[in-house]
Amino acid sequence: MKPDQNPKRPLARRWRLTANLLAVVSLAACSGEPSSDASQRQAKQVGYIVANTTNVPLSVSLSGRTVAFETSEVRPQVSGVIRKRYFTEGSYVRAGQPLFQIDPSLYQAAVNQAAANLASAKASADAAIAKADRFKPLADMEAVAKQDYTDALSSARVAKASVAQNAAALDTARINLRFTNVPAPISGRIGRSLATVGALASASQTDPLALIQRTDPIYVDMQQSAADLVALRRKLAAGGVKPGSTQVHLQLDDGSQYGFTGTVEFSEVTVSEDTGTVTLRARFPNPDGLLLPGLFVTAVFDQASHPSAFLVPQNAIQHDFDGTAYVMVVGDDGKAARRKVVTDRTYETSSVVTSGLNKGDKIIVQGLNGLKQGAAIRPVAASSPQPVGPPEQGSAAGAGKDG
Structure with missing residues (x-):
C-alpha cells in the first residue's frame, strides 16, 4: 500500500483542522470587546458630594x-500763675475733679470790689426809692411839682438797674474766681502735664495744660x-x-x-x-x-x-489656562462632566461658588487626578468608607484571572 493511501491520514488531518479552528475562535474571544462587567471594573472610582445652597457670610x-471715645483738652479760662497741680500724671480722673490752681489773689480782690459796689448800689437804690415814695402823695396833693415826683421815680428806677448791674459784676467775679481751680471736663485717663507749677497760664494760650481721654x-x-x-x-x-x-x-x-x-x-x-x-x-x-x-x-x-451660595472644597476647584474656574461633576450619563463656575473668595476651608452649579449636582471631590471630560467613572459618596482611587491594578489582575 502506498503511503498516501493510508486510511488514518484524513482522520488526523481533520483533527488538526478542528484544533486550529478552536484556537482561532478562542483568540477571537480573548481579543474581542470587553463585557459590561469588565468595563465597569475598569471605570475610575470617584467620590462626590451633593451641592446644596447655604447662607454664606461675606466677611x-x-x-x-x-x-x-472722648477727648478733652484741659485749658485755663483765666490768666495767672499756676500755684498747684492736684493730679498724678497717667491716673484716672473724674469730671469736675480739680487739676490745677491758678493764683486767685486778683480774682478774690475783684470779688470783694464787686461786692462793695453792689452794696453801694443797693444803698443808693433804697434812698432813691424812699424819696420817690414820699413824693407820690405830695404830688397828688400838688404840694410838690409833678416833675419833681417824675424825676424822683426815674432816679429810683436807675438805682434799681445799678443794683442789677453790680450784682451781675459780682457773679462774673465769682465765676472768674472759681475758674482759678481748673477742673477735669470729662472722666478718663489724663496724660502728662504740659504746664508746671510757676508757669503763666493764659486764657488765650494755644497749648492745653493736659489731655484727658x-x-x-x-x-x-x-x-x-x-x-x-x-x-x-x-x-x-x-x-x-x-x-x-x-x-x-x-x-x-x-x-x-x-x-x-x-x-x-x-x-x-x-x-x-x-x-x-x-x-x-x-x-x-x-x-x-x-x-x-x-x-x-x-x-x-x-x-x-449670600443666601444661595454653594460651599465647595477648595481641592475640587480647578482652573483652565485662562484662569476660568471649573469643577468635575457626575453627568446625567454617569460619566465625568466639566462645569464652569464662578468663585471669587473662600469661606473657612471652602470656596464660595455663586454661579454655575445647581442644587443637587454631584460634585466630584475625590479621584480628580487625571480625570477628563466624558471619562467613565464609578461615583460613590465622598463620605462612604469605600476607598476612592484608580482601580487599574485591580482591574488588570481581574482581567488576567478571567483570561
Whole structure:
C-alpha cells in the first residue's frame, strides 16, 4: 500500500483542522470587546458630594486704628500763675475733679470790689426809692411839682438797674474766681502735664495744660475702599446679597484675638480725596484698658451674606489656562462632566461658588487626578468608607484571572 493511501491520514488531518479552528475562535474571544462587567471594573472610582445652597457670610478684613471715645483738652479760662497741680500724671480722673490752681489773689480782690459796689448800689437804690415814695402823695396833693415826683421815680428806677448791674459784676467775679481751680471736663485717663507749677497760664494760650481721654468704650476707625463699598451697595440693591451682621471682631498686631466683640456704629458719607477710602467706625468695650488710642488693629466682620451660595472644597476647584474656574461633576450619563463656575473668595476651608452649579449636582471631590471630560467613572459618596482611587491594578489582575 502506498503511503498516501493510508486510511488514518484524513482522520488526523481533520483533527488538526478542528484544533486550529478552536484556537482561532478562542483568540477571537480573548481579543474581542470587553463585557459590561469588565468595563465597569475598569471605570475610575470617584467620590462626590451633593451641592446644596447655604447662607454664606461675606466677611471683610479692614485695617483700623483705635480712637478714644472722648477727648478733652484741659485749658485755663483765666490768666495767672499756676500755684498747684492736684493730679498724678497717667491716673484716672473724674469730671469736675480739680487739676490745677491758678493764683486767685486778683480774682478774690475783684470779688470783694464787686461786692462793695453792689452794696453801694443797693444803698443808693433804697434812698432813691424812699424819696420817690414820699413824693407820690405830695404830688397828688400838688404840694410838690409833678416833675419833681417824675424825676424822683426815674432816679429810683436807675438805682434799681445799678443794683442789677453790680450784682451781675459780682457773679462774673465769682465765676472768674472759681475758674482759678481748673477742673477735669470729662472722666478718663489724663496724660502728662504740659504746664508746671510757676508757669503763666493764659486764657488765650494755644497749648492745653493736659489731655484727658476716655477709653472705655473705645472706637475703631476702619478704612474700606470706596470701590468695594460701591460694589457691595450695588449687590445689595440688586438683591444678590443681604445685609450682614454689625458684630465686629478685632485682631491685634501680635496676631491674638481681642476678647470683646464690637458693633459698627456708622459709615462716613464722604470719600477721602487722598486715599480713596471710606471710614467706618465700630465701638468696643475696653474695661481692662488693653486698647490704647492710636493702636493699629485688623477688624473682621460680616458686611453682607449670600443666601444661595454653594460651599465647595477648595481641592475640587480647578482652573483652565485662562484662569476660568471649573469643577468635575457626575453627568446625567454617569460619566465625568466639566462645569464652569464662578468663585471669587473662600469661606473657612471652602470656596464660595455663586454661579454655575445647581442644587443637587454631584460634585466630584475625590479621584480628580487625571480625570477628563466624558471619562467613565464609578461615583460613590465622598463620605462612604469605600476607598476612592484608580482601580487599574485591580482591574488588570481581574482581567488576567478571567483570561
